[in-house]
Amino acid sequence: MQPSAPRRRVVVGVDGSPSSCAALRWAAEYARLVGGVMEAIHAWDTPSAIGWTGPAIDPEFDLEQARERFAQGLRGVFGDDRPAHLVEYLVEGDPSEVLIRASAGADVLVVGSRGRGGFARAMLGSVSQRCAQHAACPVVVVRPDHEVRPDHGRPG
16 A cells, blocks of 8 residues: 655735735645645734833734734634634744744645735735745735636636
């Protein structure tokens, strides 16, 4: 008996933005089509600003906010019925760096064209642009207004 081949990894960045939700749907369908595992990653960065009297942030509050945004993003796409091939990661760190590290050994990295921050006129957000330039695997950038299915068809 031959050992089974490793499952294909589809890594997707999730931040709850419309682009992120479109990327999550695309990644879920692609992972289903190729029989792979979808690794949904929500990364948040705790500001390191120090005020005159000490840290001006509350890391526990930031973590709770990140948890809630991640859950809302997943719930917004899948409801309460998450795919069996979904693995969730909540990671502290710069989102682009976290996703670039996660791209090592992945078949594809899927990101939205623009995240929660940035300028509405920008074609690509800073995270998607950095991922496209530095990821260790192919990168798919999904726009929320032109969602294309991985089988090259438009949604019906």
